[in-house]
Amino acid sequence: MYNRVFFEKELKRLNRKSNLPLSIIIGDINGVKLINDAYGNKVGDRIIVDTAQILKHCCRPKDIIARIGGDEFGIILPKTDNQTAEAILECIQTACLQKKESTVDHTFINITLGYCTKENLNEDINEVLKTAEDSVLRRKLLEQRSSHSTILTSVKATMFERSQETEEHAERLGVFSRMIGEALNLPQTRLDELELLANLHDIGKVGVNDKILKKPGKLTNREWEEMKKHSEIGYQIAMSSPSLVTIAEYILCHHERWDGKGYPQGLAGEEIPLLSRILAVVDTFDAMTQDRVYRKAFPVRDALQELERNAAASLILILSNCL
Numbered sequence: 001m002y003n004r005v006f007f008e009k010e011l012k013r014l015n016r017k018s019n020l021p022l023s024i025i026i027g028d029i030n031g032v033k034l035i036n037d038a039y040g041n042k043v044g045d046r047i048i049v050d051t052a053q054i055l056k057h058c059c060r061p062k063d064i065i066a067r068i069g070g071d072e073f074g075i076i077l078p079k080t081d082n083q084t085a086e087a088i089l090e091c092i093q094t095a096c097l098q099k100k101e102s103t104v105d106h107t108f109i110n111i112t113l114g115y116c117t118k119e120n121l122n123e124d125i126n127e128v129l130k131t132a133e134d135s136v137l138r139r140k141l142l143e144q145r146s147s148h149s150t151i152l153t154s155v156k157a158t159m160f161e162r163s164q165e166t167e168e169h170a171e172r173l174g175v176f177s178r179m180i181g182e183a184l185n186l187p188q189t190r191l192d193e194l195e196l197l198a199n200l201h202d203i204g205k206v207g208v209n210d211k212i213l214k215k216p217g218k219l220t221n222r223e224w225e226e227m228k229k230h231s232e233i234g235y236q237i238a239m240s241s242p243s244l245v246t247i248a249e250y251i252l253c254h255h256e257r258w259d260g261k262g263y264p265q266g267l268a269g270e271e272i273p274l275l276s277r278i279l280a281v282v283d284t285f286d287a288m289t290q291d292r293v294y295r296k297a298f299p300v301r302d303a304l305q306e307l308e309r310n311a312a313a314s315l316i317l318i319l320s321n322c323l
Contacts, residue, residue, distance in 0.1 A: 001067040002066035003068070004068040006057075006066060007064065012125075017121050019079055019081070020118060020120070021118060022077070022078055022080070022117070023076075023077040025074070026132045026135070027051070027075070028111065029110065030112060030140070031109050031110060032070070035047060038155045038203070038206050038207065038233075040207065047072065047108075051096075052067065052073070054099065055075065055094060060295070061085050061189055063078075071159050086115070089115055096108075097121070112140045113139070114135025114137075115132050116129075116131040122162070156203065159202060159203050169290070170198055171199075174199060176286065177194040177278050179190055180281070190275065193275060196244070197247045197250045197275055198279060198282075199245070200231065201279055206233075207230065207237075208227055210227065212227055213227075231253075232252065235252035252264070253265070253276035254276045254279050255282075256272040257272075276322055
């Protein structure tokens with residue numbers, strides 16, 4: 001790929017009557033930071049490379065394709081009218097969809113495209129470029145919610161595939177968390193955050209090695225330290241997505257303990273956000289009341305008694321009253 005400096009030089013060189021109509025396509029890959037945080041930089045880099053290959057495939061030898069930013073591409077199309085530029089743009093979109101259908105690991109290209117065509121010599125080429133960039137920005141505003149939702153759905157699917165947690169477990173946590181939240185008279189916005197937290201609290205596990213996640217025996221000290229990073233990875237993923245920013249801190253703190261012996265910050269008591277404390281209680285309760293390979297499920301009464309023996313929070317009494 002050419003770089004931005006070359007792109008700008010070529011734009012000046014090609015800005016002449018013999019190349020009219022002159023079209024510019026701008027493309028911006030969506031969610032690269034979220035993908036990097038969830039899957040690692042190698043996956044993000046692979047998506048950028050795959051995008052470059054698609055652009056080369058859809059464009060002609062005379063077209064100038066450049067990577068003009070970290071996740072942004074620019075294409076200069078000499079002697080190309082509106083209709084042809086639109087056809088090339090549609091070719092890129094179709095190729096991205098085909099790539100998505102052939103991808104099995106939930107990581108795929110999601111790109112926003114915009115273009116503009118210079119028809120007359122007296123038009124300012126910089127204004128044409130700005131119009132193409134503005135077109136991308138407008139489309140991004142329209143697509144942002146759906147594109148982030150698509151990427152998050154993929155990350156969530158990967159989480160359930162890679163960890164030993166199940167969607168049923170997440171759904172149960174959502175139900176129990178909401179029960180406690182309602183008993184505490186939390187407002188609707190907080191109840192919604194609780195349900196979202198219940199579903200995505202372990203999203204950081206997508207960044208933990210498969211061998212550690214699926215190890216049948218006890219983890220070594222080094223493996224346990226690696227596993228504990230999932231709270232911080234989850235926080236980074238949530239901070240990368242506008243729809244998850246409100247629960248990022250709760251994800252970070254959901255393994256803190258009332259006595260200060262949790263992780264990653266060693267918070268204690270009411271230093272721990274309330275929603276993180278609620279999730280910790282219901283997560284422990286659900287773990288005890290479900291069958292495991294190495295033991296049968298605890299009866300509900302025994303699970304509640306076990307929680308009472310090991311906790312100093314009133315949430316246990318509330319959960320008991322809800323059941």
